[in-house]
Amino acid sequence: MENQTHERLLIIDFGSQVTQLIARRLRELSVYCEIHPYQSVDDAFLADFAPKAVILSGGPDSVTREGSPRAPQSLFDLGMPVLGICYGQQTMMTQLGGKVVSGEGTAEFGRAYVTPEGSLDLLEGWFEDDKEQVWMSHGDHVSEIAPGFEVFGTSPNAPFAITADVSRQFYAVQFHPEVHHTPNGSKLYENFIKLAGFTGDWTMGAYREQAIEAIRQQVGDKKVICALSGGVDSSVAAALLHEAIGSQLTCVFVDHGLLRLNEAEEVLSMFRDHMNLQVIHAEEQELFLGELEGQSDPETKRKIIGKLFIDVFQKYANEIEGAEFLAQGTLYPDVIESVSFSGGPSVTIKSHHNVGGLPEKMGLKLVEPLRELFKDEVRALGVELGLPASFIGRHPFPGPGLAIRCPGEITREKLEILRKADAVYIDQIRKHGLYDEIWQAFVAILPVRTVGVMGDGRTYDYACALRAVTSVDGMTADYYPFSHEFLGETATRIINEVQGINRVTYDITSKPPGTIEWE
Numbered sequence: 001m002e003n004q005t006h007e008r009l010l011i012i013d014f015g016s017q018v019t020q021l022i023a024r025r026l027r028e029l030s031v032y033c034e035i036h037p038y039q040s041v042d043d044a045f046l047a048d049f050a051p052k053a054v055i056l057s058g059g060p061d062s063v064t065r066e067g068s069p070r071a072p073q074s075l076f077d078l079g080m081p082v083l084g085i086c087y088g089q090q091t092m093m094t095q096l097g098g099k100v101v102s103g104e105g106t107a108e109f110g111r112a113y114v115t116p117e118g119s120l121d122l123l124e125g126w127f128e129d130d131k132e133q134v135w136m137s138h139g140d141h142v143s144e145i146a147p148g149f150e151v152f153g154t155s156p157n158a159p160f161a162i163t164a165d166v167s168r169q170f171y172a173v174q175f176h177p178e179v180h181h182t183p184n185g186s187k188l189y190e191n192f193i194k195l196a197g198f199t200g201d202w203t204m205g206a207y208r209e210q211a212i213e214a215i216r217q218q219v220g221d222k223k224v225i226c227a228l229s230g231g232v233d234s235s236v237a238a239a240l241l242h243e244a245i246g247s248q249l250t251c252v253f254v255d256h257g258l259l260r261l262n263e264a265e266e267v268l269s270m271f272r273d274h275m276n277l278q279v280i281h282a283e284e285q286e287l288f289l290g291e292l293e294g295q296s297d298p299e300t301k302r303k304i305i306g307k308l309f310i311d312v313f314q315k316y317a318n319e320i321e322g323a324e325f326l327a328q329g330t331l332y333p334d335v336i337e338s339v340s341f342s343g344g345p346s347v348t349i350k351s352h353h354n355v356g357g358l359p360e361k362m363g364l365k366l367v368e369p370l371r372e373l374f375k376d377e378v379r380a381l382g383v384e385l386g387l388p389a390s391f392i393g394r395h396p397f398p399g400p401g402l403a404i405r406c407p408g409e410i411t412r413e414k415l416e417i418l419r420k421a422d423a424v425y426i427d428q429i430r431k432h433g434l435y436d437e438i439w440q441a442f443v444a445i446l447p448v449r450t451v452g453v454m455g456d457g458r459t460y461d462y463a464c465a466l467r468a469v470t471s472v473d474g475m476t477a478d479y480y481p482f483s484h485e486f487l488g489e490t491a492t493r494i495i496n497e498v499q500g501i502n503r504v505t506y507d508i509t510s511k512p513p514g515t516i517e518w519e
């Protein structure tokens, strides 16, 4: 198992929607942790993983149901600290001899307030205002605590909101300390890891050394190819691989003609000149734009681009003799999703474009050096590897590029106009110091021409929409509340500086119900 050199915490997942947030809170505290579904955690797993402490997550089931999930019973005999959260608390109580009941008005959903009873080391820094706001989400509750436990906090519907068996370092809370709505929740995790003896040895510097070693071990003297998009994930993966195996790495940068102004030059100069990587520039603009001609259906456009991307990548990769590995910038959230037992992949809203399926098709093995990291950790690693902060902090850019910002039919003329308008818009955002506050900002060129008047003449040009959103992970988003002054100034600049646009609108749709991109 990887990362044996770090102190490790194990999160046993019972299927809560917010288990990932527990991992986030712990990583923020420099503690290495992994989430594993309860079915895969048995005695052998525990011995192999060798955690220093264990957290039992929440979950949708009821411990009162026969056959409902349990932690391995042996966990409680290993002498290590355990923290049970919500469902985790309830199974812990049940397994240690307490009782949980369903129904009878025991449910609590949403904000609640916990008041203290006695003092507990886990609660250091809590209850400075007599009570703490917490987030509850439970139908069942503990009606009888297990032998050895004492109560340290109660809420109106959870008489055993916080309990502990101090001598065994078993802690149990009914609420979710990992969510935003438990404002002081991080403090509770901080206290828990302190009590468990963690020193906080999970730093990017340490990770970098260890990841490099792991890549060298996996790859040996073989060659690796990597699809470099210029986005944060593939860029950091490429930089890390380059540091580990130098010239054994070749990157392929597929230029589909749907990039932003100067994007290809910037990415190539960064990686070839500045970082000395071997990068093949696959100039396939004609191929992509040719195949897209006359297509206006969003899914068709995406499918064409996705298929061509794979064909092109494969063509160039085949020319790299002796390549045995394909590098991918897979992140931890993707890994967790794929093992989660609580539900399959959600409904496909749009076909996202990636190189899935390629490794099997080409007989390549995968190297995924970022698969233990969250997005912000990837950014920190990028900075650690010497990528400029301005490059690492760039807004995400989708694989299909400008194709999905050009609703309807794509033409070279529209793409040219769109590139220019987008560059002016981003320049405006940077000049006003707003770039880092915004998750993503871009222009979409609309399949509509409108009448205008400029000077003494009539114009009949394209309308465009400006989009800017704030988001934590791209899953949900709010439109950015620009001032009218900013919007007015930007519209004037775009209309004056970009020939072909005579009307500017601002998209004020949040996600949901909208998506971030227009297609």
Ligand code: XMP
Pocket: 350, 351, 352, 353, 354, 396, 397, 398, 399, 400, 440, 474, 475, 511, 514, 515, 516, 517, 518, 519
């Ligand atoms: P939506 O439009 O689905 O976008 O709200 C959410 C985030 O995903 C990006 N996006 C993509 N990224 N390939 C990608 O690599 C794609 O096909 C794709 N479609 C959307 C989008 O830019 C936003 O950050």
